[in-house]
Amino acid sequence: xxxxxxxxxxxxxxxxxxxxxxxxxxxxxxxxxxxxxxxxxxxxxxxxxxxxxxxxxxxxxxxxxxxxxxxxxxxxxxxxxxxxxxxxxxxxxxxxxxxxxxxxxxxxxxxxxxxxxxxxxxxxxxxxxxxxxxxxxxxxxxxxxxxxxxxxxxxxxxxxxxxxxxxxxxxxxxxxxxxxxxxxxxxxxxxxxxxxxxxxxxxx
Amino acid sequence: xxxxxxxxxxxxxxxxxxxxxxxxxxxxxxxxxxxxxxxxxxxxxxxxxxxxxxxxxxxxxxxxxxxxxxxxxxxxxxxxxxxxxxxxxxxxxxxxxxxxxxxxxxxxxxxxxxxxxxxxxxxxxxxxxxxxxxxxxxxxxxxxxxxxxxxxxxxxxxxxxxxxxxxxxxxxxxxxxxxxxxx
Numbered sequence: 001x002x003x004x005x006x007x008x009x010x011x012x013x014x015x016x017x018x019x020x021x022x023x024x025x026x027x028x029x030x031x032x033x034x035x036x037x038x039x040x041x042x043x044x045x046x047x048x049x050x051x052x053x054x055x056x057x058x059x060x061x062x063x064x065x066x067x068x069x070x071x072x073x074x075x076x077x078x079x080x081x082x083x084x085x086x087x088x089x090x091x092x093x094x095x096x097x098x099x100x101x102x103x104x105x106x107x108x109x110x111x112x113x114x115x116x117x118x119x120x121x122x123x124x125x126x127x128x129x130x131x132x133x134x135x136x137x138x139x140x141x142x143x144x145x146x147x148x149x150x151x152x153x154x155x156x157x158x159x160x161x162x163x164x165x166x167x168x169x170x171x172x173x174x175x176x177x178x179x180x181x182x183x184x185x186x187x188x189x190x191x192x193x194x195x196x197x198x199x200x201x202x203x204x
Numbered sequence: 205x206x207x208x209x210x211x212x213x214x215x216x217x218x219x220x221x222x223x224x225x226x227x228x229x230x231x232x233x234x235x236x237x238x239x240x241x242x243x244x245x246x247x248x249x250x251x252x253x254x255x256x257x258x259x260x261x262x263x264x265x266x267x268x269x270x271x272x273x274x275x276x277x278x279x280x281x282x283x284x285x286x287x288x289x290x291x292x293x294x295x296x297x298x299x300x301x302x303x304x305x306x307x308x309x310x311x312x313x314x315x316x317x318x319x320x321x322x323x324x325x326x327x328x329x330x331x332x333x334x335x336x337x338x339x340x341x342x343x344x345x346x347x348x349x350x351x352x353x354x355x356x357x358x359x360x361x362x363x364x365x366x367x368x369x370x371x372x373x374x375x376x377x378x379x380x381x382x383x384x385x386x387x
Contacts, residue, residue: 025265025269027249031242034242034245038233039238042229042232042233043225043226043229046232055232060244060245060248063245064252138220138224142224146221158225161218162221162222189217192217193217196217
């Protein structure tokens with residue numbers, strides 16, 4: 001399994017340096033850390049919650065928790081594992097508390113399509129139009145299938161398939177054994193396959 | 205064959221899930237969104253800091269930061285200059301106040317000074333007077349004689365002249381009785 005988050009290691013200053021600076025009361029160091037992790041954390045939290053507004057709330061909460069508890073962070077430990085753990089736990093507890101249903105797949109109007117001239121649209125091949133429709137349909141099906149999984153299973157899928165983390169790293173983040181992660185991942189993939197197989201649009 | 209098909213389907217599914225989630229997050233989490241999120245986060249952090257720390261703690265932290273992060277020689281120089289200025293200021297203030305007091309004491313008229321002193325004198329006189337009023341012997345020992353008291357009692361009845369004579373009193377009382385009966 002290839003190691004994820006390679007860009008963090010290449011960057012200067014390192015996470016450890018930034019944390020040390022943060023502990024001495026430098027808020028700018030925290031800003032750099034936020035900028036470094038905001039996109040990836042958003043992706044993970046969104047993968048668990050499937051709701052933009054909720055993701056925003058949880059992302060904020062995650063950063064605030066990280067700022068508050070940075071004093072307890074052990075220098076030498078992996079920062080991204082630590083902050084991912086905070087994010088996943090906050091997202092799961094948020095989902096438990098709120099009864100908000102997952103946001104239906106948002107409709108994004110294709111800007112390019114809107115700007116195109118009518119004549120050009122006419123010249124487009126019928127095959128391409130069909131493919132566009134298929135992609136939209138597929139996205140909807142995928143979103144529905146993901147929303148049918150539990151938060152814990154979704155979190156494992158997102159961390160493994162999207163963030164490409166190893167089983168051991170996911171185990172550290174989720175706070176459980178590697179075996180549990182493997183079984184959760186297997187179950188989630190099986191469930192997704194089953195859900196997507198039922199739909200004729202997937203895996204033809 | 206079936207297993208191979210399933211494996212390819214699994215890989216395909218993972219790829220689709222990844223691209224699907226990536227596309228969604230790219231569309232929702234734009235640069236403007238993150239900018240807004242940063243501002244909100246800063247606001248929230250400020251609130252949290254205020255909530256958790258008291259004013260004295262914040263003040264001490266600020267002082268600590270000033271003294272720890274600043275150049276020590278510069279801080280020392282500033283402290284010396286500051287203390288010198290403070291002493292200089294105190295000297296000026298004390299000198300001025302001393303001068304003011306001196307001038308004021310010269311300007312006060314003699315009459316005011318005597319008026320100011322008069323209560324003292326009065327107080328002394330009063331104390332002397334009170335000393336004279338105090339009897340030398342206790343009051344129980346100087347009781348008036350019986351005769352004196354009788355004289356005093358006659359004095360209390362001014363209408364009865366020669367009230368020492370008991371006959372006069374009886375006569376007078378009878379005449380009063382007769383007058384009442386006649387009436």
